[in-house]
Amino acid sequence: MRQPNLSDVALFAAVVEAGGFRAAAQTRGMSASSLSDCVRRLEGDLGLRLLNRTTRSVTPTTAGERLLERLRPALEEIHAAFNDLDDESQRPVGTLKLNVPVPVARFVLPDLLSRFLKLYPAVNVEVVMDNTFIDVIAAGYDAGVRYEESLAKDMIAIPIGPRRQRFVAAAAPAYLDAHGTPRHPGELTGHQLLGHRFESGKLGVFEFEKDGRTLRVPPQGQLATSSHDLKTSAAINGLGIIYTFEDFLREPLADGRLTPILEDWWQSFDGPFLYYHGRRHMPSPLRAFVDFLKAEGREPA
Known part of the structure; x- marks a missing residue:
């Protein structure tokens, strides 16, 4: 096997990415026939057929796919290196x-x-x-x-x-009027707690902190969802207590649709x-x- 020309290697990858010689030739500013000659030279140097050519399509062979899989990270690094030249200007x-x-x-x-x-x-x-x-x-x-x-x-x-950010707990005024306002995380038992279901399937836990003490409360209620918007709407509609990022609740807290609770237990974090x-x-x-x-x-x- 002769040492392949790196320019031919890059052109082979360009043909595969573009899906054919004509499309690759347009992006490279050369003729399709010249591009085909470069790929044939690479195949000759390697002693392997890298492309299946038909009148309708050009696709990599098994060997071509394996080669391209190994080459792609290196070619991306080369492309990134040229991009870095723009940093200087x-x-x-x-x-x-x-x-x-x-x-x-x-x-x-x-x-x-x-x-x-x-x-x-x-x-x-x-x-x-x-x-x-x-x-x-x-x-x-x-x-x-x-x-x-x-x-x-x-x-x-x-x-x-x-x-610094924090989680805040809140509920609709109508919910608190009907079910009472908890003054301590331990009083959340029996309340409708709107749970957050992660994409992994895990259900998030309400975690409260005060004076170095941490209390974890598993949410129990009629609704658990991965959608912050759905959970916020449910809280505004009086379906239960929400505990989530403060940013999601700024507007409903500001206009009174939600009432903050357990404020001295809200968890803050970096x-x-x-x-x-x-x-x-x-x-x-x-x-x-x-x-x-x-x-x-x-x-x-």
């Missing part, structure tokens, strides 16, 4: 892929991304909302946003959003962190976003 280019929890997508990112994207018009951002604890890097994201207790130790973490792999090459859009957060006055964790 202050023009990051490319797509930033983020995996974030629902509260962060709703209450933290809108203002931040609005200002960030205006600063970097050549950057695109893709945001997927996900509350589960997944390996976001292995899943193909550039970075994730999570809370401190779920951060992997080998990640670099940058504070993003408010540095705000979210943007995290990414410190040993990976950093794409220019991610580097720009990290620098943007630091410029906001936040320090690395």
